[in-house]
Amino acid sequence: MMEGFRSTGSTRSxxxxSKCSTLSPARADELFFADGAHPDTVAHAKTYCSTCPVKAQCAAWGAAINAEFGVYGGVPSYARKSLVSLYRQAHPDENTAALSEDERFTRFAEWIEKDPSVIGQAIHHASHSHNRAYWRRKRARVVSVQAGDIELNGIIRVADIEPVPGRCVQLTLF
Structure with a gap:
């Protein structure tokens, strides 16, 4: 619970x-870990983090520990992979997987502090990818075809789906 924001034995100055250090654990969990379920909460967490004096370190920590959920330093979970990817592009000869969490944190924090715009770039890239996937799913059409049909617009061979005479098969077309 809140490992990225509360001390768990190892101190980080x-x-x-951080602004969130004064929040109760329950309020911090509610604000920073409602990821995905409540997009407005993610937006609120990003806004809350925007004026934090240590948001670069917090974003670096989230990336260093490969945090799967939550908002760290204004970076939501969907953008952390983009942030790490941008780091790897900027440092192609560095194997971050071989580094300890503390070493990764130090490298990420120094990189973000030198160029804070990478956070915005990562969020923009991830948001764009997320939106494309959303609209692709939204435009997907479900069609029913009779099992045993040979071809559907040359795209898929329905016959490859073990035809059962008299049964319909639903396919999702993108």
Whole structure:
């Protein structure tokens, strides 16, 4: 629970300077870990983080620990992979997987502090990818075809789906 924001035995000086350090654990969980379920909460967390004096370190920590959920330093989970990808593009000879969490944190934090715009770039790239996938799913059409049909617009061979005479098969077309 809130490992990225509360001390769990190892102290990090930047954590005590964070805006969220004064929040109760329940409120912090509600604000930073409602990821995906409540998009407005994610937006609120990003806004909350925008004025935090240690948002770069927090974003770096989220990337360093490969946090799967939550908003760290204004970076939601869907954008963290993009942030790490941008780092790897900027440092192609570095194997971050071989580094400890603390070493990754230090490298990511220094990189973000040198160019804070990488956070916005990562969020923009991830949002664009997410939106494309959303609209692709939204435009998908479900069609029913009779099992045993040979071809559907040359795209798929329905006969490859073990035809059962008299039964319909539903396919999703993108």
């Amino acid at each position: 930047w954590r005590s300077a």
